[in-house]
Amino acid sequence: MKALLVQAPNQLEIVERPIPTIASTTDVLVKVKAGGICGSDVHIYHGTSSVATYPRVIGHEIAGIVESIGTDVSSLELGDHVVLDPVMNCGQCYQCKIGRGNVCSKLQVRSVHIDGGYQEWIVVPAISLYKIPKHFSWEEAVMIEPFTVAKQVCSRAEITKEDRVFIMGAGPLGLSVLKMAKFYGATCYVSDIMDNKLEFAKLYGADALINATNTNVKETILELTQGDGATVVIDAACTNKSLEQALECVCAAGRVIALGFGNQPTGISQLSITAREIDIRGSRLHNNKFPEVIADFIAGNLEVKDMITHRFNFMDIHQALALIEDPKKEKGKVVLLF
Ligand SMILES: [Zn+2]
Ligand SMILES: [Zn+2]
Incomplete structure (x- = not known):
């Protein structure tokens, strides 16, 4: 499969990697369908993020389809449409215990500290995935994380x-x-x-x-x-x-x-x-906000389709980044399709 890897600042390559496999009984294999491009992805690409480490697969506004599940996963089924939570925390530290896991002392963020979702398949624990209705378009689904x-x-x-x-x-x-x-x-x-x-x-x-x-x-x-x-x-x-x-x-x-x-x-x-x-x-990232935002989307509380202006195949990542960085071009959210 192909993955979009920032080897080092300003060096973004399309690399070949084996399709990841489920390693734990709570893991889920997701076929990535779409990924929004966030300003922080651009910062990591250019080496202007103060927190990112390299080499790094970027992308944290990710939606896809469940293709395989570990034996202990009960929250999801094959074929479910899901969005990925980029925030990973320890669940044990002071911040996690008072319900502020987004500033966990061992915080890890996908696409920043560990690999993100600009790859054709990704394996993550089931707790990092939220099910969405199948009638959401993929590009609409990638707007859930920014919200x-x-x-x-x-x-x-x-x-x-x-x-x-x-x-x-x-x-x-x-x-x-x-x-x-x-x-x-x-x-x-x-x-x-x-x-x-x-x-x-x-x-x-x-x-x-x-x-x-x-x-x-x-x-x-x-x-x-x-x-x-x-x-x-x-x-x-x-x-x-x-x-x-x-x-x-x-x-x-x-x-x-x-x-x-x-x-x-x-x-x-x-x-x-x-x-x-x-x-x-x-205010940093989000604290357990996926269920609330998905509910907002289902209820139609937020119009997001008018925020998406450009779509690219993920292999055209360099064209997409060039558009984002051209101050003369009007654009809202730019989405990569996989
Ligand atoms: Zn972001
Ligand atoms: Zn913690």
Whole structure:
């Protein structure tokens, strides 16, 4: 079978590997059918991920069909359509015991620390797979994983319909959070430096759009919120200055969600947090959100088909990456078909 392997930064090869076989009685063999391309896959490809190790098969937004199951697997049957959970945790550490397994002390993420799903077949434990209805298209199914991340953000931010949410950055994560927050009934303001990205935000129901290159962002947010500031600020811009700006835009007793992986310090004062009791919370991956997101998809709570703009055969990975990296090309989610 073929697998898409990043041998080392900037060296992505299509390699031949034997089809994996079931090694444990709780394993499942899945024929991969589709994989979404995530910004983090692109970072791992270029060596700009601070956490990835090499060589690595990338891809963590994966859907496929169950082809073989171990003797102790009761949750799945042959022919089931499934999506893959990239998060693996130990179940034993403090974080796992308090129900925060997505920040397990022995956390392993498929496509980052261990091989991901851009391969024609993959063997994983049954607990890493979630069954989906067969009427979901494969490309729709790959959107489930990114929405687990968006749901985690909304859950960390405790978003309700009362909230006035400022989403900084209209990239894929910012836009998924927007869709989820709109489903919860929140008022959402979205900023970006690119008008074409803001157009997507408008399409997905943003209540106000802010182009940060030609607008005073803080003043605009204060105007929109009658001088209070947003109750929640999501920093999906993840630049060196964006967390500082998030604190300027949040109201007293509000929540700021940090999503960046930059390791440079930012100039945030103690006063800006303490005086107004701001909660700054990180949000990473997702914490057991697959069942909730699959339920959202089944209920039709989230329209995702309009987010998918390009499809490639997985063998054309280099063309797909070239499209993603061309700033002149408009695109939403790019999906690889296997
Ligand atoms: Zn991702
Ligand atoms: Zn753990």
